[in-house]
Structures are given as C-alpha cells and as structure tokens.
Amino acid sequence: MHADTFASALRFAKNGQPEPAIAAFEKAGHLGDASAMAELATWLLRGDLIPRDLSRARIALRRAVEIGHVDAALLEVALTANGTGGPCNWHSALGLLETAAKTDPVARQHIEIIHAMNLGSDGYPRRLPPAEVLSQSPYVVRFRGAVTPAECLHIAGVGHPLLEPCVVVDPVTHRPIAHPIRTSFSATIGPAQETLPVAALNRRFAALTQTPLQNGEPLQILKYATGQEYKLHSDALPGATNQRTVTAIAYLNDGFGGGETDFPLANLRIIPRAGDIIAFTSTGVDGALDPLSRHAGLPVTGGIKWIATRWIRQAEFNAWISSINQ
Ligand SMILES: O=C(O)CCC(=O)C(=O)O
Ligand SMILES: [Fe+2]
Known part of the structure; x- marks a missing residue:
C-alpha cells in the first residue's frame, strides 16, 4: 500500500472523519491496491480508528481477495464460517478456502485437515464418538x-x-x-x-x-x-x-x-x-x-x-x- 494512502486515512480517522478515511482506502482499492482494501477491512473490524462495521468489513475484504490478497482470503474464510458481518455459511467458507488453496500452501494444508474430517455440508461431524x-x-x-x-x-x-x-x-x-x-x-x-x-x-x-x-x-x-x-x-x-x-x-x-x-x-x-x-x-x-x-x-x-x-x-x-x- 502506498504510504500516502495510509497517512491520509489515518489523518481523517484521527480528525473524527471516518467516511473520508474509508474513501482514501477505497480510492486506492479501485486502482488495484489489495493491501489498502485489506487494511480497510481490518479497521472496520477493529472499530478503534473508525466505527466498527462488520458487514462493511466483509465487503472490503471481498474486494481485497478479488484483487489478490492472500492473507485476506483466510480472514474471509474465518468470518464466513462464523457468521461475522453476514450469514454463517460453511459451504461458502469451504469454497473460498478451496479457491485460496490453489495458490496458498497454508490454505491447502487447512483443506487437507478438513477433508480428513468426515463433515456434513454444514461443517458438523457426520459421526460422533460414544460418550x-x-x-x-x-x-x-x-x-x-x-x-x-x-x-x-x-x-x-x-x-x-x-x-x-x-x-x-x-x-x-x-x-x-x-x-x-x-x-x-x-x-x-x-x-x-x-x-x-x-x-x-x-x-x-x-x-x-x-x-x-x-x-x-x-x-x-x-x-x-x-x-x-x-x-x-x-x-x-x-x-x-x-x-x-x-x-x-x-x-x-x-x-x-x-x-x-x-x-x-x-x-x-x-x-x-x-x-x-x-x-x-x-x-x-x-x-x-x-x-x-x-x-x-x-x-x-x-x-x-x-x-x-x-x-x-x-x-x-x-x-x-x-x-x-x-
Ligand atoms: O487444565 C485442566 O485440566 C483444566 C482446565 C480448566 O479448568 C478450564 O480450562 O476451565
Ligand atoms: Fe475450568
């Protein structure tokens, strides 16, 4: 991410102007800056520099992943599976992880663990050990x-x-x-x-x-x-x-x-x-x-x-x- 983008977003945020801060990241995102969108998602999740907005964070994250941010992909998987800022959707989370696994060895390792688990389509176990x-x-x-x-x-x-x-x-x-x-x-x-x-x-x-x-x-x-x-x-x-x-x-x-x-x-x-x-x-x-x-x-x-x-x-x-x- 360009240092100017971060500096200008931070200045707006510290002045209590969240919308221009968000706009600074989004402008960089439109120009293809994946890390600016990932940073925006993090700010929206944390809610300390700008007000927390979980669903908006998911939108920023989607954009970051679309334009190629690897770590943002794993974050999107997490939030999709636990229903942060949107519905809890195991099937989508698994699909996102499978896409990430094509290029990211960490995601591939997670997929291997999941594939060995014998899970239903909702991520719950198909069988349970006896109590x-x-x-x-x-x-x-x-x-x-x-x-x-x-x-x-x-x-x-x-x-x-x-x-x-x-x-x-x-x-x-x-x-x-x-x-x-x-x-x-x-x-x-x-x-x-x-x-x-x-x-x-x-x-x-x-x-x-x-x-x-x-x-x-x-x-x-x-x-x-x-x-x-x-x-x-x-x-x-x-x-x-x-x-x-x-x-x-x-x-x-x-x-x-x-x-x-x-x-x-x-x-x-x-x-x-x-x-x-x-x-x-x-x-x-x-x-x-x-x-x-x-x-x-x-x-x-x-x-x-x-x-x-x-x-x-x-x-x-x-x-x-x-x-x-x-
Ligand atoms: O370490 C243990 O065996 C007990 C842990 C425990 O009590 C707890 O995590 O609440
Ligand atoms: Fe305990």
Whole structure:
C-alpha cells in the first residue's frame, strides 16, 4: 500500500472523519491496491480508528481477495464460517478456502485437515464418538479419540503465536501480575483468527455437548509448563447474566507428568490423553451454580501440557462485544 494512502486515512480517522478515511482506502482499492482494501477491512473490524462495521468489513475484504490478497482470503474464510458481518455459511467458507488453496500452501494444508474430517455440508461431524459418563453430579462425560493427532497439532499451532501469560492487573500498582488462579499461558482464538479446522472443531464441541454453536466463547488454548496449574475453580461466572453452563476440554497432547483434571468434590481425576475430549456442566438442572463442578488442572510435574477449552454459555455469546460478564 502506498504510504500516502495510509497517512491520509489515518489523518481523517484521527480528525473524527471516518467516511473520508474509508474513501482514501477505497480510492486506492479501485486502482488495484489489495493491501489498502485489506487494511480497510481490518479497521472496520477493529472499530478503534473508525466505527466498527462488520458487514462493511466483509465487503472490503471481498474486494481485497478479488484483487489478490492472500492473507485476506483466510480472514474471509474465518468470518464466513462464523457468521461475522453476514450469514454463517460453511459451504461458502469451504469454497473460498478451496479457491485460496490453489495458490496458498497454508490454505491447502487447512483443506487437507478438513477433508480428513468426515463433515456434513454444514461443517458438523457426520459421526460422533460414544460418550462415556464419568460422573452424574456434576455431569462429566468423556469422548475418547475425538480429535486426531493432526487436528491437535493444528489447534496448538494456531494458538501458539497468540499465547500470553495469564495475568491480572494489580489494583494498586496497575501492573500486570501473575494470575492467582491460573499460572499457565493462554490464547484466545477470536473470530478473526479461526481457521476452518478450528471452526469445524467448534462445531464438533457444539455437537458433542448438544449446545448451539453461537453459545460458545472463542476457543481458548492453554499451555502449562512444568510447575504451572489451574487452581480449584468454577467455570461459571458469579453474577453473569449469560452464564457459562457447559465446558468442553480437548487434550492436545500427553506424555507429561501430572496435569490431571481434578474434580475433588466428585472424587474424579481425569488423566489427560491426547485426542480425548471431556465435557461437564457447571450449573445444575435448576440453573444454579453447581459447587460439585469445581475443578482444577493439577500442577504439571514434568513436560508441557496443551489443552483447548470451549466455555459455553446458556445463550448466544457475541465475541465482538467480548465482555466476559455478558
Ligand atoms: O487444565 C485442566 O485440566 C483444566 C482446565 C480448566 O479448568 C478450564 O480450562 O476451565
Ligand atoms: Fe475450568
């Protein structure tokens, strides 16, 4: 993109004039500048420099892809599969990915993972592994071998560059300090970062837990180094109006020491095995928080533990509004 285009759009945006800022990018786009259109799409998605407009972002993105922007193609796939700024359309997302795969090896790799998945035309699995009930109260089930080694590797790879230490802001010093409950690293795979295999996994979580896809929070990747843990906690959020009711966890690897998922009040300790998924409820049938569902990720005593967690709400969760207490 020409530096002048960016500078002039930025000047307008900072003056509170979003339309001329958008027009600066669009003018460059008309002249065939794909990166200007991709940048415009990013601004419209972020909503910090100019007001957020998800459907307009999709239009800018379409134009960027049409005129040959490779990374914009993967972003368009993500937004099409999760219904950002337009309808949620698996078939179109897959078509876009197949087009991108003709020139982009990353897209081709995603297609290979998808082709090995045995999915229906809506991206949901055609078959589900049997559920093994581990506890009735809280309700905990396990699905053995629900994620393949290639899928585990892919999910960890998507999370890896996004990992950050789990911190909270110290109320006194306002500095980030170690999280008192979680000492792991975590990554949020937000709606703009979902690869199509991750979107398929989110559908698999929805099918296994019999919950609507839209109720899931963005997939969280957790990486525990030796000594790290997730202390005893409930996944339900005190006072939330749209409560977390169900959690699904995929174990992405094994071969480390410790790191069991422990439900001490239910006398249940789950040994992580790569590819297994567990799911449990955090609220009882009456909707109230179930204290028996309190659980911990026990300290890892050797090696590294990787998991992917999907926290599922009682109603639709809009990741673009992204307030945890939503
Ligand atoms: O690491 C574990 O085994 C538990 C993780 C967990 O509790 C969570 O992600 O909510
Ligand atoms: Fe948890």
